[in-house]
Amino acid sequence: MMWQVELHSRFGHQQSAFELDIAFTSNSQRLVLFGPSGAGKTQTLMMMAGLNTPQHGRVVFNDKILLDSQSGVHLPARVRGLGYVFQDYALFPHLTVRQNIGFALHEGWLNPPPSHKDPSVNHWIEVFQLEAVANLYPEQISGGQRQRTALARALVSQPEALLLDEPFAAMDRPLRLRLRSELLQLQAELSLPMVLITHDEEDMQAFAQEVIQVDNGKVVSDSSPSD
């Protein structure tokens, strides 16, 4: 099994409490967590990535135990080998597009210099057609370019899987369609497992091999989109 996920957490107090109780297994390369906002999708994805810790749970990816609260295993996010694309992309505003993309390749306590030219950084800049904006800052580029920068930044470190939180949420329709097909193409080329969160039915239909429907912190159904 590629993914084995079991997460349990309780947030807040009494009346306003939210209970997250998610369990699924999946072998799909393109898995979609689908549901309305506030359903617990982002929490689930962050717990899979190690950015949040459930009260108890277990996350296994390709037989590698990332989290097992029973046996006390809790790998920090930095060693899980997963790429993550944040909903607002979380590009580093003080670094150029090139520095953002090369961020993970540069070790130590200093950021990569603006001029650094790592071959794999150049490769991803080329793939995502970011040459013209490579030396600009995130706030100086368009929404589509930001998303491509975020994807390139996540892919440069060669993650074993890519987690994407509502990657098309802030886009108009034409851009959404274009980036969706780009992402599908990329997934096929790299055969990189992806988990994508969306509340948009069209995104789900277009992207999913398997859909886990989440509502109010629970898995409602697990199916392929044609079911």
Added chain:
Amino acid sequence: MDSAWVALALTLKVAGWATAINLLMGVAVGYTLSRWRFRGRDVIDAVLTLPMVLPPTVLGYYLLVLLGRHGAVGQWLQQNLGIQLIFTWQGAVIAASVVAFPLVFKSARAAFENVEPSLEQAARVLGLSEAAVFFRITLPLAWRGILSGTLLAFARATGEFGATLMVAGSIVGETQTLSIAVYEAVQAGQDQTANFLVLVTSVSCLALLLSAGYLAPGRIAGQAQRGDR
């Protein structure tokens, strides 16, 4: 007039040391209070902000009680290390540090709280250790806010009077800073000296405030908006 330059040099030395100490401690305390929730956090914040609202003479008194020959810290320092802080320029540094500290740690805390948590999360997922996240993301993004607070603290330390006078006294060339020299000159009826000292103090403080304003976060945001799109 020579004594004015001696006083200016001493003032810059005292304020410089006080600022360096405050920068290190202010960043550490500001970061801790912004990132960790623990019991008593609000109390610690309030106690550390007290120097901003307490009269400097009251602070000076506290420091005397603490650092004086019979004070808990003063006695220990004297007996174990042979260090005496009262009536020394180092004592003036401590007085100026305490008075100016809230300016650094308050602005550092606010600057750290303004750093978007998802940026730190993104850096973690990209393989950075917590220390690297701090030096590559958190500190660079909070730096401007910290720096403008630090410049204000330097200005405050430069103008420090009450607590310094109580802790360090007024020894020419040793602990007599500009503000104390002005007071002494006026008391002694040396109007010319007083005028000159006041002019030197005003010009240096104005220069500091202008540089602090130049580094204020608002200006940075203005520059950032000049992007292409």
